Amino acid sequence: MTTVFITGATSGIGKTCAEHLAAQGYEVIATGRNQSALDELKDKALENNWHLQTLKLDITNEQDISNATEKALAFTDGNGIDVLVNNAGYGQVGFLADLSLVQIKQQYEVNIFGMLAVTKAFLPQLIKNKAKVINIGSMMSRLSSPWSGLYATTKAAIRSLSDVMRVEFGVLGVKVFLIEPGAIKTEFHTKAISSLEEVDQEKSLYASTHRWLKNNEYSPFFAMSEIEPIEIAKLVEKIIVKRRAKSRYVIPFMARVIMVFNTIMPNTLMDIAMRKTFHLYESKRK
Numbered sequence: 001m002t003t004v005f006i007t008g009a010t011s012g013i014g015k016t017c018a019e020h021l022a023a024q025g026y027e028v029i030a031t032g033r034n035q036s037a038l039d040e041l042k043d044k045a046l047e048n049n050w051h052l053q054t055l056k057l058d059i060t061n062e063q064d065i066s067n068a069t070e071k072a073l074a075f076t077d078g079n080g081i082d083v084l085v086n087n088a089g090y091g092q093v094g095f096l097a098d099l100s101l102v103q104i105k106q107q108y109e110v111n112i113f114g115m116l117a118v119t120k121a122f123l124p125q126l127i128k129n130k131a132k133v134i135n136i137g138s139m140m141s142r143l144s145s146p147w148s149g150l151y152a153t154t155k156a157a158i159r160s161l162s163d164v165m166r167v168e169f170g171v172l173g174v175k176v177f178l179i180e181p182g183a184i185k186t187e188f189h190t191k192a193i194s195s196l197e198e199v200d201q202e203k204s205l206y207a208s209t210h211r212w213l214k215n216n217e218y219s220p221f222f223a224m225s226e227i228e229p230i231e232i233a234k235l236v237e238k239i240i241v242k243r244r245a246k247s248r249y250v251i252p253f254m255a256r257v258i259m260v261f262n263t264i265m266p267n268t269l270m271d272i273a274m275r276k277t278f279h280l281y282e283s284k285r286k
């Protein structure tokens with residue numbers, strides 16, 4: 001039986017992947033920080049006779065990671081995992097001038113260092129099983145828009161890291177894939193907005209943009225073409241099943257269009273479009 005280990009499985013994409021894959025008959029190890037969410041998942045698994053184990057794992061916690069590798073071996077009778085889905089992550093929004101170094105470091109700590117730490121810790125199991133690693137990046141890897149620029153840099157790093165992993169781990173038999181989603185209907189955006197609460201928005205150099213963003217409920221990009229997390233879960237399953245899956249998927253189609261558009265547009269025009277979209281010129285005049 002194929003064993004799939006998922007980080008950040010307590011909500012959104014990770015949880016949907018865990019439930020979908022377990023329902024399809026995979027052995028799932030669903031991990032996360034939120035114990036009550038893990039307990040709910042476990043109860044649902046028992047009700048449905050799924051092969052699903054839960055495990056507490058904060059991907060920034062070395063002890064949790066070491067414990068997770070041992071438990072994964074125990075759950076699989078020493079065989080180890082066959083698929084690692086690096087999904088856990090969050091979006092710290094805010095203008096670079098407003099964000100504290102603590103917020104900046106924490107964003108990297110989770111989205112990059114945590115993901116790398118988990119992957120490295122599981123490497124012996126991944127190599128032994130010629131496993132697959134599926135990284136969840138973002139279309140933002142190619143769209144460093146204002147306000148979510150810090151988050152975008154972490155997803156650009158995940159894109160680069162996925163390329164390096166694919167080359168380096170590939171010779172060891174481990175296949176690496178990257179999914180770069182556009183807007184997905186999860187709690188991600190609500191959490192991203194709440195990450196802004198620590199920023200003193202009225203003192204910000206961009207106070208008028210903050211006011212505008214508040215009134216417009218962060219609509220410009222994300223209201224556009226949100227899709228359900230099950231679409232990502234099905235794509236993860238497709239990558240697991242396919243012998244020759246593509247190394248990178250951008251989903252939905254609109255996200256691909258935006259990425260291509262951003263690549264072919266001259267920077268000067270794109271900068272103006274971004275400033276206009278985010279009402280930055282008003283901030284400048286203030």
Ligand SMILES: NC(=O)c1ccc[n+]([C@@H]2O[C@H](COP(=O)([O-])OP(=O)(O)OC[C@H]3O[C@@H](n4cnc5c(N)ncnc54)[C@H](OP(=O)(O)O)[C@@H]3O)[C@@H](O)[C@H]2O)c1
Nearest residue numbers: 008010011012013033058059088089138183184186187188
């Ligand atoms: N939703 C979108 O539009 C979108 C688009 C592109 C990419 N993505 C990416 O998709 C992934 C999943 O996001 P989502 O949309 O499903 O959002 P979500 O519902 O907020 O889920 C994020 C998951 O990551 C977990 N997490 C955060 N920090 C963690 C840590 N230190 N250790 C372990 N788990 C941690 C969260 O756990 P807690 O509940 O404990 O915080 C949660 O389970 C993220 O990497 C995100 O960047 C999302």
